[in-house]
Amino acid sequence: VTDLIKRLVECSGPSGSEGAVRDLIRTELEASGLLKRKGCQASVDALGNLVVLRKGSGGGRRVMVAAHMDEIGVVVTHVDEKGFLRFSNIGGVRPLNLNGSRVRFADGTVGVIGLERLEEPAKLPGLERFYLDTGARDRDSVKVKVGDTACFFRPFEEVGGRFVSKAMDDRIGCVVLLQVLRELDASPHDVYAVFTVQEEVGLRGATTSGFGVDPEVALAVDVTGTGDTPECFPMAMHLGKGPAIKVRDGGMLAHVGVKDWLVRTAEGAGIPYQLEVLEGGTTDAKAIQTSRAGVPAGCVSVPTRYVHSPSEMVDPDDVKNAVRLLVAALSGPITIG
Amino acid sequence: VSALLRKLSEATGVSGREDEVRAMLVEELRGTADSARVDAMGNLVAMRRGTGASKLRVLIAAHMDEVGLMVTQVEDSGMLRFARVGGIDERILPARPVTIGPNRVPGVIAIKPVHLAEKGETDRVAAPKDLVIDVGATTKAEAERLVARGDVAAFLSEYVEPLPGSAWRTVQGKAFDDRAGCALAVALLAERLPFDLVAAFTVQEEVGLRGARVAAYAECPDCAFVLECTGANEMPVKKDLSPSTRLGAGPAITVMDASFIADPRLVDLLSATASRLGIPHQFKQPNIGGTDAGAIQRARAGVPSVTLAVPCRYIHAPTGILNLDDFDHALALMRESLQRLPGVIERSAT
Numbered sequence: 001v002t003d004l005i006k007r008l009v010e011c012s013g014p015s016g017s018e019g020a021v022r023d024l025i026r027t028e029l030e031a032s033g034l035l036k037r038k039g040c041q042a043s044v045d046a047l048g049n050l051v052v053l054r055k056g057s058g059g060g061r062r063v064m065v066a067a068h069m070d071e072i073g074v075v076v077t078h079v080d081e082k083g084f085l086r087f088s089n090i091g092g093v094r095p096l097n098l099n100g101s102r103v104r105f106a107d108g109t110v111g112v113i114g115l116e117r118l119e120e121p122a123k124l125p126g127l128e129r130f131y132l133d134t135g136a137r138d139r140d141s142v143k144v145k146v147g148d149t150a151c152f153f154r155p156f157e158e159v160g161g162r163f164v165s166k167a168m169d170d171r172i173g174c175v176v177l178l179q180v181l182r183e184l185d186a187s188p189h190d191v192y193a194v195f196t197v198q199e200e201v202g203l204r205g206a207t208t209s210g211f212g213v214d215p216e217v218a219l220a221v222d223v224t225g226t227g228d229t230p231e232c233f234p235m236a237m238h239l240g241k242g243p244a245i246k247v248r249d250g251g252m253l254a255h256v257g258v259k260d261w262l263v264r265t266a267e268g269a270g271i272p273y274q275l276e277v278l279e280g281g282t283t284d285a286k287a288i289q290t291s292r293a294g295v296p297a298g299c300v301s302v303p304t305r306y307v308h309s310p311s312e313m314v315d316p317d318d319v320k321n322a323v324r325l326l327v328a329a330l331s332g333p334i335t336i337g
Numbered sequence: 338v339s340a341l342l343r344k345l346s347e348a349t350g351v352s353g354r355e356d357e358v359r360a361m362l363v364e365e366l367r368g369t370a371d372s373a374r375v376d377a378m379g380n381l382v383a384m385r386r387g388t389g390a391s392k393l394r395v396l397i398a399a400h401m402d403e404v405g406l407m408v409t410q411v412e413d414s415g416m417l418r419f420a421r422v423g424g425i426d427e428r429i430l431p432a433r434p435v436t437i438g439p440n441r442v443p444g445v446i447a448i449k450p451v452h453l454a455e456k457g458e459t460d461r462v463a464a465p466k467d468l469v470i471d472v473g474a475t476t477k478a479e480a481e482r483l484v485a486r487g488d489v490a491a492f493l494s495e496y497v498e499p500l501p502g503s504a505w506r507t508v509q510g511k512a513f514d515d516r517a518g519c520a521l522a523v524a525l526l527a528e529r530l531p532f533d534l535v536a537a538f539t540v541q542e543e544v545g546l547r548g549a550r551v552a553a554y555a556e557c558p559d560c561a562f563v564l565e566c567t568g569a570n571e572m573p574v575k576k577d578l579s580p581s582t583r584l585g586a587g588p589a590i591t592v593m594d595a596s597f598i599a600d601p602r603l604v605d606l607l608s609a610t611a612s613r614l615g616i617p618h619q620f621k622q623p624n625i626g627g628t629d630a631g632a633i634q635r636a637r638a639g640v641p642s643v644t645l646a647v648p649c650r651y652i653h654a655p656t657g658i659l660n661l662d663d664f665d666h667a668l669a670l671m672r673e674s675l676q677r678l679p680g681v682i683e684r685s686a687t
C-alpha cells in the first residue's frame with residue numbers, strides 16, 4: 001500500500017486536470033481484477049468523475065462513496081516581458097506556504113515561486129505579490145501559457161513512520177477507497193465508488209456525480225485537521241488515534257443515522273475512531289447530501305496535519321483503520337433509522 | 338450586426354425585468370427558430386433544427402439581463418432611494434441619468450453642485466445608501482404617480498457608432514454584457530448545423546446565474562457554449578501585469594474563472610479552430626468573474642461547458658466600448674467550431 005500511496009500522491013492533479021490521477025486509479029482497478037467481476041464496471045462522466053460500480057449480492061442499498069482526485073494548485077494569469085509568470089490560486093492556496101516552493105506543470109515544466117520585495121515585511125503578502133520563475137530568459141522562451149495549471153511539487157516522504165506529501169488531501173482518500181474496493185469481500189450493497197473532480201474549487205464533481213448516481217446513502221472519504229500540534233486551533237482530533245467519523249463541518253451536518261451506523265460499526269469491530277467536529281472546510285458529502293430530493297450523508301476522515309500545505313502528514317494506522325471501518329460498514333446491512 | 342446590437346443595447350432589461358429584451362428577441366427569431374418557449378423564470382429557449390447528421394444536443398446561452406438599480410423607497414420629498422441589482426461600482430453612480438420602470442421615467446442620480454460641496458466632500462465617494470434618484474417630483478404623491486417601490490432603473494445610454502471615416506470599428510453603449518452574446522446567439526440560430534441547436538436567452542445572470550440553472554436542467558444538453566461579453570481593462574499600469582482581456586485581440590476563451598473550469602476538449606476545439614482559420618483569439622485571464630457556465634456545468638449529471646466572450650471596456654457601467662471586429666471574429670469562430678463539434682463531444686447516455 002505504501003507504494004500505491006507514493007505513486008498516487010506524487011501524481012499531478014490540480015482541479016480540472018485530474019486525467020493523470022484518473023488513469024492511475026483505472027490502471028490499479030484493472031490490475032486488481034475488480035472490473036472483471038460480474039456487474040462491476042467503471043465509467044467516466046461528463047465532468048470527468050470516475051464512477052466505479054461494485055455490484056452487491058442483492059437486498060442492499062445503493063451506496064455512494066466519494067473521494068476526490070483533485071488537489072490545490074496554481075493557474076498562470078500572465079507572462080511578463082522577462083518571462084516571469086503571475087498566477088492565481090486553484091482552491092485554498094495560502095500565501096504563507098508559497099515562497100521558495102516549487103510547482104510542476106503537466107508538460108514537466110518546473111516553476112520556482114518568488115516574491116517581490118515587500119515594503120512591509122511583517123504584513124502577509126497577497127498572491128499578487130508572488131511570481132513563478134521557470135528559468136526562462138524572456139517571454140518567448142516560456143513554455144507554458146496563460147490558463148495552464150500546475151500543482152505543488154514535493155516527493156513523498158516517510159517521516160518517523162508517518163507519511164508526508166503535498167497531496168494527502170485527498171489522494172489518501174482515493175487510496176482508502178481503492179483498498180475498500182479490493183478488500184470488500186461480500187456485500188449486499190451496490191457500492192458506487194466515485195473518484196471525483198473539482199472538489200477544491202467547490203465540490204463540483206460531487207454535485208454532478210451525486211445527481212448521476214442518485215444514491216440512497218452517501219459517504220465521502222477525505223482528510224480533516226487535527227488539534228495535536230503546538231499552539232494550534234483547538235480541535236479534538238489526533239494523528240494516529242483512528243479515522244474520524246464526521247459529526248459536522250463548515251458545510252454539513254452529517255446525517256445522525258449515518259454517523260451512528262459508522263460508530264456502531266467501529267465499536268462492533270473494535271476499530272479505533274474519533275468523532276469529528278470541524279469548524280472550517282467541508283467535503284463532497286455536502287454536495288451529495290443536497291442532491292435531488294436529498295441523501296443521508298456522512299464522512300470518514302483521515303486526520304491530517306498541515307492540510308493545504310506542501311507537506312500534509314497522515315498516520316498509516318489511521319489509513320489502515322479507515323479502510324477497515326468502511327469495509328466493515330459496507331459488509332453488513334445498513335440501518336440508519 | 339450593428340443595427341441589432343443597437344436595438345438590444347438600448348432596450349432595458351435589469352435582472353428580473355427582461356421583458357423588453359425578450360420580446361425583441363422573439364421578433365428577431367421569427368423565421369429562423371423552429372420552436373421557442375418561455376419558461377417559468379422567463380428564460381427564452383429557442384431551437385433550430387439541424388441536418389440530423391449528429392444526434393448531439395448542444396446548448397448556447399447568453400443572458401438578457403443587465404445590471405441596474407431598484408427603487409426601495411419613495412421619500413416624502415419625492416426622491417427615490419435605491420439598491421443596486423448586480424455588481425455596480427458605487428463610484429460611477431452620482432449624476433448618472435437613468436430610466437425607471439417599463440414607462441421609462443427619466444431620472445438623475447442626485448449630486449450637489451461642486452459650488453456647494455463642503456470641505457472634504459469632494460474627496461469621498463458617496464455610499465449608495467446616501468444617494469437618491471431625482472425624477473423631478475416635489476412630493477411623494479407626485480413621484481408615486483410615476484414610479485413605485487420595486488421598480489427597476491437602467492442606465493440611460495445611447496448606442497454610438499464611430500464617425501464615418503474612422504479607422505476603428507468600436508461602438509459605445511450600455512449592456513453589451515450580455516446583449517453582445519444575445520446578438521451572437523441570434524446569428525448562430527440562423528446557421529444550418531449537423532445537430533439541433535438550442536439557444537437559451539437567460540434571465541438573472543447578474544444576480545447569481547439563476548436563469549441558466551433551470552434552463553440547463555430542462556434542456557439537459559451534451560455540452561454548452563456560453564456567449565458572453567467580458568471586461569477588458571487597458572488602463573495604464575506601472576507593473577507588467579496582464580489586462581483581463583484586450584480590445585481588438587479577438588474573442589476571449591475562458592479556461593477557468595471563479596464559477597467554473599472549462600472543459601479542455603471545448604477549449605481545444607475553440608483555440609485549434611481559431612488557429613487553423615487564422616481567427617484572432619485570446620485567453621481570458623483566469624479566475625476573474627463568473628458566467629452562466631458555472632450553473633450550466635453543474636446541471637443534473639454535469640454538462641461540459643466553455644465560455645467565449647467578446648471583450649468590452651467599462652462593462653457594468655453606463656457606456657462600454659466594444660470592437661465590432663471582435664464580435665465578427667467571435668461569430669466566425671463559433672460557427673466553425675460548432676460545425677466541428679461532432680466527434681469532440683460524445684452523446685451522453687441519458
